[in-house]
Amino acid sequence: MSETLESTVRRICRSHGGDPTRLMDIARDVQDRFGCVAPAAMDLISRITGAPRVEVESLVSFYSFLSRSPKGQVVIRLCDDIIDRMHGYHRVARAFSEELGIGLGETTADGKISLERTACIGLSDQAPAALVNEVPVTELSTDRAREIVAGLREHMDPRRLVTRSGDGQNAHPLVRAMVRNNLRQVGPLVFSEQVRGKAISNALAMSPAEVIRAVKNARLRGRGGAGFPAGMKWEYARASTGERKFVIGNADEGEPGTFKDRVLLTELPDRVFAGMTIAGYAIGAKEGILYLRGEYAYLRPYLEAVLAQRRSDGLLGPKVAGKNPFAFDIRIQMGAGAYVCGEESALLESCEGRRGDPRNRPPFPAQKGYLGGPTVVNNVETLCCVTKILEAGPAEFAQHGSTGSTGTKLLSVSGDCRLPGIYEVPFGTPLAEVLRLAQGEDAFAVQVGGPSGQLVSRTEFTRTIDYENLATGGSIMVFGPGRNLLEIVHAFLEFFADESCGYCTPCRAGTAFLLRMVERIAAGRGEPADLARMEELGLTMKAASRCGLGQTAANPVLTSLVNFRPVYDALVKEDPEGFRRSFELDKAVMEAELLSGRRSKHAGIEKGGHR
Amino acid sequence: MSARPGERQKPKIATVSLAGCFGCHMSILDIDERILDLAKVVEFSRSPINDLKKFDGRCAVGIVEGGCANEENVEVLREFRRKCDILVSLGDCATMGGIPALRNSIPLSECLETAYLDGPTVVNPLGRIPSDEEIPLLLDKVYPCHEIVKIDLFLPGCPPSAEAIFSALTGILGKSRPDLPYELLKYD
Known part of the structure; x- marks a missing residue:
């Protein structure tokens, strides 16, 4: 048996070149083969690849799709x-x-x-x-x-x-998923008719600097959520020196409530890969990586086939056809279930075969990214926009949307609405209009931008979806009348507490504290001072956390405290004697009572109002 | 220490050590001869310093060392809250649980078994875990004071220096918010 393990692990490691930066692939393959990455397998991986044993263990313990003890078949x-x-x-x-x-x-x-x-x-x-x-x-x-x-x-x-298979390419023989696209509104840009190869040939007819100028003229901003100007990012990467440069397509769509990348990868993979190729041409990179979240592994065979087709069509490979031929190829890097890897520096760590701990910046990825080379990390939707810009020209792109936020945005609408799904709307569309389209007008609250975004109330439904107002990576969760606000906030905090990598204290401890405080308030044991304390803690987390996860993890609390204050106020109460209402002596002595077999002298005689 | 006739009623101070080591009280004594200055302006009520076991009236300030490890600690702390206008958590055990809170990640039964039965230095021929009416029941974990009652001021340190304690007390008694310079605030 151990020989089988050894020879199999050896074969797996060899298939990835014995390369310690490919630990993600190695660990995933071992997990698939044995149902776990057992300590003995970790010993072997460490020995064969030369990666320190502790790094292998650290990786396996980090990702939720990897485990050291056996899982079922x-x-x-x-x-x-x-x-x-x-x-x-x-x-x-x-x-x-x-x-x-x-x-x-x-x-x-x-x-x-x-x-x-x-x-x-x-x-x-x-x-x-x-x-x-x-x-x-x-x-x-x-x-x-x-x-x-x-x-x-x-x-x-x-x-x-x-x-039964879903619609569109979900029925493709290599996908065969029961997933439906639910593409409810097709806009003029991302989901417009595509002419395969046109964007690349247009790009290759220009100089790289001109391509970057086109993206800048379109005023394209990152669609992942942060909204950094894409052209500027490319310019930095182009200006940075490095023998190997890289383009990474970020398909680690982990923000709860977003699923637009799922639909883009299913229906428009050519647009995504074309965008990466154009980015490669613009910054002088030969290598591209699509970082695909582990949850979308079912799309991998199909995406590999699309890549193979592009290679044979001369749209990828040693000589991408065009006026200025250049070499560019793309590989797919699988994730393994970690939200924080959607953050670009954590994603780079993951690509290099380590746990997804965000990096300190500077240096920024555009200066020093994957394997130390200048790297551009763009969201899948951003890359589709790039392709459209090169297809139709920056002017056509920029005429949609608003001044500060050009183009359209894909929204993933879910929750209490009759028509959940994907909506491509021009930036500047009011939230109320989105709710009308999705038939969720009676919502009492909408979470815009996923748990790290904002929870907005009815009075703010007139606000518009754009970078200046309601910024969102695409997640729109609709909550109808009768839903419990604190349950929503609690679910979001639970998510962050789970996903916090634990590296820095403000995030690791802050998420746990906030969770406990919300539980206390929901149970009717909160005090007005708790609200101020939550606010203070949330601001500390915002200011002192190491990466975007911790900096936004308190948003569900901070935004709901502002927008739904009366709900909180109705739940908290001051104790007349200055006792903390959250402390229950009965419960605190219960274990000692059981162990000693005698009753507490003090518990059970507490005054009313606490119980 | 009660007020002599004709003398203006002095504000009272109470102090107590709950699940602490009395180190913070030693630090109070470390204000040395300045305790005489303090005695001119305040009167000590319930405190280990004068060995008074019960409150003899409402206090302006209550100083609490140590967190709450058992039911009696909770009762005493609640009494302090009832009888004191301003309640101060003194030292790291009161503000954060401190050393006693190291047991918080260990089940209570395991703590007692190690302390009384299985520990390497235990001599306990009867093999019993002490349990008497007189012994207060332990809480499931050690709580910092502010999780039991509302605390008005926190003075961190293990222990807080005499300088910090004196500055804080004179500040409170002077009805001003104590202004402690950075050097006097130590989180250990």
Whole structure:
């Protein structure tokens, strides 16, 4: 057995060149083959690749799709976020649990099936959803859960759970997913008719500097959320010296509630890859990497086929055809379930085979990125915009949207609306208009930009979607009347507490403290002073955290405290004697009472108002 | 120490050590002869310094050393809250739980077993964990004071220096917000 392990791990390592910067691929392959990366396998990986043992362990412990102890042959990962909860996650989880006879986080006694929960898998428009190994299953019900378990018990083949394929390329033989695109509104830019190869030939007819100028003239800003001007980023990377430069397409769409990249990769992969190629030409890079989140692994064979087709069509490879031929190729780097890897410097760490700890800046990736070379990291949607700009010209692009925010934005709308899905709207569209399109006008609150964005109330639905006002990477979660505000805030905080990498204290401790405080307030044990304390803590996290995750993790609290103050105020109360209402002596002595077999003298006689 | 006839009623101060080591109280004594200056303007109520066990009236200031490790600590702290206008958490145990809070990640049963049964230096022929009506029940974990009652001021340090304590007290008694320079604030 150990010989099998050794020879297999050796083969896997060799297939990745024994390269310690490819630990992600090696660990993923070992996980796929053995259901875990056991300590013995880590020893071998370390020995063969020369990566320190502790780095291998550190990597395996970091990513949620990797584990050091064995998982079942089939792993069912239920998507647990606020949208799925609203659509019956708890019922479905219970059905799976009952049918399998195990709890969440457990594996059946025969070692065949594991049941787990995971953060948003990019299917909020068809929630509740789950991944069965790599296969997405959508719109789950308790009946469907029982069917899935029965099916797996019979054949153990997740692919056979797909009884009907979704629309568009979801039905492609290499995808064959039951996922639906839910493309509700097609706009004039991203989803416009494409002429394959045109953008690249246009670009190659210009000098790299002219290409950058075109992107600058279109005033294209990053679509991932931060909104950094894309042309400027490219200019920095072009100006930086380095033998090898890189272009990375960020397809680690992890912000809960966004799923636009899923649809772009399904329907417009050519636009994404063309954008990367153009970026490569502009900055002088020969190598591109598409960092694909682990949750979208089901798209990989299809994307590889698209890349192969582009190579044979001369749109990729040693000689990209055009007026100024140049060499450029793209490989796909799989992620393994870590939200923070969507942050560009954490993504670079991950690409280099390490845990996704964000880097200190400067140096910025454009100066010193992947393997130390100047690197441009662009969101998948940004890259599609690049292709459109080179196809139709900057003027055509910039005539859409508003002055500071040109073009269109893809919105992923989910939650309490009749038409969840993808909407391509020009920047400057009021939130109310988005709600009208999606038929969710009676919302009492909307989370714009995912958990790290803002929770806005009805009075602010007139605000517009753009970088100056309601900035968003695309996630729009709609909450209808009757939803519990604190439950929403709590779910978002839980997400951040889970995803915090733990490196810096403001984020690691801050998320845990905020979570506890919100729990206290929701339980009716909060005091007015708690609200001020939460605000103070949130601002500290904003100011002192190391990366974007910690800097925005308090946003659900900070924005809801401003926009929904009366909800909080109604829940908190001052204690007349200055006692903390959150402390319950009865509970605190319960364990000692059990251990000693005698009752507390003080507990149980506390005055009313506390219990 | 009660007010002599004709003398203006002096504000009272109470102090207590809960789950602490009395180190903070030693630091109070470290103000040395300045305690005489203090005695001119205040009167000590319940405190280990004068060994008074009960409050003899409402206090202007209550100084609490140590966090809450057992039910009695909670009762005493709550009494301090009821009887004192301004309550001060003195030292790291009161403000953060300190050394006693090291047990917070260990189950209570394990703490007691190690302390009374399994520890390498334990001599306990009866093999019993002490349990008597007189012994207050331990809490599930050690709490900093502000998680039990509202605390008005925090003076960190292990212990806070005599200088810091004296500056803070004179500040409070002078009805001004104590202005402690950076050098006097130490988080250990």
